[in-house]
Amino acid sequence: MIKDVIRLNWHARMSHEQIATALKISKGAVxxxxxxASAAGLxxxxVKDWTERQLTAALLPRASGAQPFVEPDGRACTASLTARA
Structure with a gap:
């Protein structure tokens, strides 16, 4: 879907509203x-020959698994709250 958004915006010159309507997604997502994609200098x-996976990895590295999610350590929060009490 990301590739479709970019194609419709850059290649077809559609507005964000037109793209959102066509793809049934929010204007915010568009x-x-x-x-x-613009910030990445693409x-x-x-990118027209890239797969959706390649594009996702370039724009959303967390989604592609390049940067694994790290579970927050709740001990720091608990210690901070205890010190304030």
Whole structure:
């Protein structure tokens, strides 16, 4: 879906609202993906042959598994609350 958003925005020159309606997603999601791709310096010609997985890895490294989720350590929060009491 990310690739479709970028294609419709950059190649077809559709507005965020038009893309959101066509793909049945929110305008916020469209803005997010277009913004991420722009911030990453990507261009349609460079990504048009990429798979959805490649594009997701480039824009959302956590989703691709490149940066594993680290479970927060609740002890620091508990110690801070105890010290304040």
């Amino acid at each position: 803005a997010k993906y277009v913004g991420l 261009e349609w010609e460079a």
